[in-house]
Amino acid sequence: MEKLLLLGAEAIAQGAIDGGMSGVYAYPGTPSTEITEYVQHNKIALERKLHSQWSANEKTAMEAGLGMSYAGKRAMVCMKHVGLNVAADAFINSAITGVNGGLIVAVADDPSMHSSQNEQDSRFFGKFAMIPIFEPASQQEAYDMTYEAFELSEKLKIPIMMRITTRLAHSRAGIETRPLKQENKLKYPEDPVQFVLLPSNARKRYKGLLGLQSLMEQEADRSSFNTYYPARNKSLGIIACGIAFNYLMENYPERKFPHPVLQLGQYPLPFSKVEKIVNECEQVLVLEDGYPLVEEMLKGYLDKNSKIKGRLDGTIPRDGELNPDIVAKALGKEVKFGMKVPDIVANRPPELCAGCSHRDIYNALNETMKEFGKQKVFSDIGCYTLGALPPWNSINSCVDMGASITMAKGAADAGVHPAIAVIGDSTFTHSGMTALLDCVYENTPVTVIISDNGTTGMTGGQASHATGRLEEICIGLGVKPEHVRVLTPLPKYHDEMVNVLREEMLYEGVSVVIPRRECIQTLARSKKDVKVKVEEVVK
Amino acid sequence: MKSDIILSGVGGQGILSIAAVVGMAALENHLYLKQAEVHGMSQRGGAVQSHLRISEREIASDLIPEGRADIIISVEPMESLRYLPWLSESGWLVTNTTPFVNITDYPDMKELLAEIEKLPHHIAINADDIARQVKSPRSSNMVMLGAASPFLDIPYQSLENGIKKIFERKGEKIVQLNIDALKAGRDFSEVHKKL
Ligand SMILES: Cc1ncc(C[n+]2csc(CCOP(=O)(O)OP(=O)(O)O)c2C)c(N)n1
Numbered sequence: 230m231e232k233l234l235l236l237g238a239e240a241i242a243q244g245a246i247d248g249g250m251s252g253v254y255a256y257p258g259t260p261s262t263e264i265t266e267y268v269q270h271n272k273i274a275l276e277r278k279l280h281s282q283w284s285a286n287e288k289t290a291m292e293a294g295l296g297m298s299y300a301g302k303r304a305m306v307c308m309k310h311v312g313l314n315v316a317a318d319a320f321i322n323s324a325i326t327g328v329n330g331g332l333i334v335a336v337a338d339d340p341s342m343h344s345s346q347n348e349q350d351s352r353f354f355g356k357f358a359m360i361p362i363f364e365p366a367s368q369q370e371a372y373d374m375t376y377e378a379f380e381l382s383e384k385l386k387i388p389i390m391m392r393i394t395t396r397l398a399h400s401r402a403g404i405e406t407r408p409l410k411q412e413n414k415l416k417y418p419e420d421p422v423q424f425v426l427l428p429s430n431a432r433k434r435y436k437g438l439l440g441l442q443s444l445m446e447q448e449a450d451r452s453s454f455n456t457y458y459p460a461r462n463k464s465l466g467i468i469a470c471g472i473a474f475n476y477l478m479e480n481y482p483e484r485k486f487p488h489p490v491l492q493l494g495q496y497p498l499p500f501s502k503v504e505k506i507v508n509e510c511e512q513v514l515v516l517e518d519g520y521p522l523v524e525e526m527l528k529g530y531l532d533k534n535s536k537i538k539g540r541l542d543g544t545i546p547r548d549g550e551l552n553p554d555i556v557a558k559a560l561g562k563e564v565k566f567g568m569k570v571p572d573i574v575a576n577r578p579p580e581l582c583a584g585c586s587h588r589d590i591y592n593a594l595n596e597t598m599k600e601f602g603k604q605k606v607f608s609d610i611g612c613y614t615l616g617a618l619p620p621w622n623s624i625n626s627c628v629d630m631g632a633s634i635t636m637a638k639g640a641a642d643a644g645v646h647p648a649i650a651v652i653g654d655s656t657f658t659h660s661g662m663t664a665l666l667d668c669v670y671e672n673t674p675v676t677v678i679i680s681d682n683g684t685t686g687m688t689g690g691q692a693s694h695a696t697g698r699l700e701e702i703c704i705g706l707g708v709k710p711e712h713v714r715v716l717t718p719l720p721k722y723h724d725e726m727v728n729v730l731r732e733e734m735l736y737e738g739v740s741v742v743i744p745r746r747e748c749i750q751t752l753a754r755s756k757k758d759v760k761v762k763v764e765e766v767v768k
Numbered sequence: 769m770k771s772d773i774i775l776s777g778v779g780g781q782g783i784l785s786i787a788a789v790v791g792m793a794a795l796e797n798h799l800y801l802k803q804a805e806v807h808g809m810s811q812r813g814g815a816v817q818s819h820l821r822i823s824e825r826e827i828a829s830d831l832i833p834e835g836r837a838d839i840i841i842s843v844e845p846m847e848s849l850r851y852l853p854w855l856s857e858s859g860w861l862v863t864n865t866t867p868f869v870n871i872t873d874y875p876d877m878k879e880l881l882a883e884i885e886k887l888p889h890h891i892a893i894n895a896d897d898i899a900r901q902v903k904s905p906r907s908s909n910m911v912m913l914g915a916a917s918p919f920l921d922i923p924y925q926s927l928e929n930g931i932k933k934i935f936e937r938k939g940e941k942i943v944q945l946n947i948d949a950l951k952a953g954r955d956f957s958e959v960h961k962k963l
Pocket of ligand 1: 687
């Protein structure tokens with residue numbers, strides 16, 4: 230059978246399509262974006278007209294996915310780890326309502342923060358919601374687990390979390406696929422109040438969820454994704470979660486482990502297998518690409534000197550992603566060192582593209598702020614966050630999507646004037662609209678700059694919900710039309726931009742300034758550059 | 769056989785086009801392949817790298833351990849040095865000498881080339897010049913792949929086939945330009961490698 234060469238993220242998408250999914254709901258976020266993009270371009274998905282349009286944010290995605298499940302069909306919701314914070318309310322409650330059609334929540338974590346503001350571990354959320362979690366070691370497992378997860382979800386009537394990390398999401402390997410399944414037919418839930426979480430009903434449903442826990446554990450104990458590799462030398466046992474298993478194997482090229490190994494790919498923890506390895510080995514090393522979740526559970530709170538080794542006792546660094554070398558050191562193996570990086574090699578941080586519209590607005594903003602003073606600019610997450618770096622040093626915050634406007638509001642309430650927010654168009658429709666409504670409600674003096682490049686730039690140029698409707702949204706939320714100002718961010722309009730910014734900063738109410746010019750990356754792509762095309766083929 | 773390859777460059781230089789061709793060639797030879805790419809933040813003009821592993825045996829880790837890479841292929845000279853900790857003692861460093869200067873403290877070119885010259889196994893090639901010479905100015909990445917090809921455990925013909933597959937939608941002319949670029953890079957290395 231011919232293999233497909235897929236990223237881990239794409240393997241999840243292919244597994245979901247083949248597993249009979251009717252729709253994916255997602256908001257872009259590295260390293261999860263490619264799951265949805267794959268569905269958007271997949272032939273079968275297009276033939277079947279599977280839903281794959283972007284959602285406004287992760288919460289709306291999660292809710293729409295739950296709605297599709299309510300209707301009896303199989304749905305998948307995708308996001309990066311911090312997206313799950315946004316979707317958390319819907320996510321946690323979806324475990325209480327349970328599902329009708331199979332529901333997968335695929336979350337991509339980013340240990341070492343390659344493209345993120347933290348390295349939170351989504352398995353904690355899965356455990357918090359008390360649902361099963363799949364954590365693949367390889368692209369093939371990512372495919373197989375997703376393919377099977379719909380069935381488990383429908384069997385338990387519970388959503389299933391798929392958790393991957395950056396390296397698996399963005400690494401390509403050959404995948405063998407399985408037969409394409411039919412989609413489910415529309416079918417209402419048997420119990421008409423299953424999804425009604427009124428307290429009286431919610432209490433019942435919660436007891437149901439608690440009652441399911443032992444069944445989930447049995448499933449995990451039986452699961453072929455939790456494999457016990459027996460071995461003679463029991464001075465050490467190794468529990469390897471998800472991709473950590475690959476790093477472990479890399480250190481045993483002959484594929485023979487001298488110590489017992491438990492490969493973990495399905496949670497909750499498979500009790501009897503975990504009990505076995507802990508009981509039969511003198512020490513147990515826990516390898517997990519993320520927070521020490523399993524390690525903490527095994528170590529307990531009081532048992533500080535326990536025989537459990539990992540991130541908590543310093544055997545493995547407390548933060549950052551794993552790699553084969555870190556695992557080698559933890560195993561006491563000799564690690565090779567290559568050559569040193571010569572001193573003359575300079576740092577090369579990411580930067581705003583030449584010709585990017587954000588550059589022009591920051592130039593204008595910096596000039597305006599000479600009159601108004603420093604440290605008054607709150608910003609957000611997107612390409613424009615690079616305005617925090619030299620030569621601009623224009624912004625003073627980047628916390629979570631939408632926070633620029635609300636932080637500016639709080640600062641304005643505290644007396645900062647002018648209080649300025651810089652936010653991107655996609656971030657604005659993700660989480661900035663309610664923030665703006667708060668400002669309108671109290672007529673807080675804030676100047677909100679929505680730097681509109683017509684796309685979701687940072688994650689590779691996905692369509693933006695804001696395109697073509699930003700002014701209407703702002704006016705609809707109650708911003709006075711004369712204080713919604715649209716600019717063209719180009720060097721030749723520099724003075725005009727400075728003037729408008731000054732005027733609006735002096736205004737004692739809510740104003741929105743919209744510098745609008747297309748992202749030069751999406752512009753180049755529409756010009757069909759060969760190099761860019763090649764990258765698309767590779768993607 | 770196995771080839772552990774580090775590809776490096778600057779976001780936007782398209783190092784993944786090299787990975788794509790090698791990937792196709794690996795498939796043709798029924799080899800296992802793992803290729804860890806970089807997406808996201810650093811693609812905006814920052815340092816980017818990709819770990820590309822090819823083997824006749826199943827590959828465990830998506831990342832190459834330190835000191836084990838057989839070759840670094842860099843489309844930018846300073847970036848070639850950033851990944852020296854991964855290069856094995858017997859490994860080759862194959863780099864383009866055309867700098868991509870988007871930072872103010874870019875090192876002096878002479879010093880940079882001197883650092884590259886220090887390595888026992890290296891090929892320093894002006895891929896941009898050579899691409900222009902073969903009238904394929906946009907194909908410097910294929911020049912680089914050609915220059916690296918003598919050190920890869922992959923038949924040269926398979927790389928050509930890979931180019932055909934990747935670029936076929938662009939028409940025969942583009943395919944041929946890229947094959948010419950590959951050949952020019954290959955010829956350069958055949959002359960300059962001192963084994
Ligand atoms: C909750 C959450 N979801 C997704 C992301 C990933 N993300 C970071 S920036 C960004 C896009 C921002 O687009 P836009 O606001 O239009 O700015 P641009 O990058 O185009 O300048 C996304 C989706 C995130 N950091 N947090």
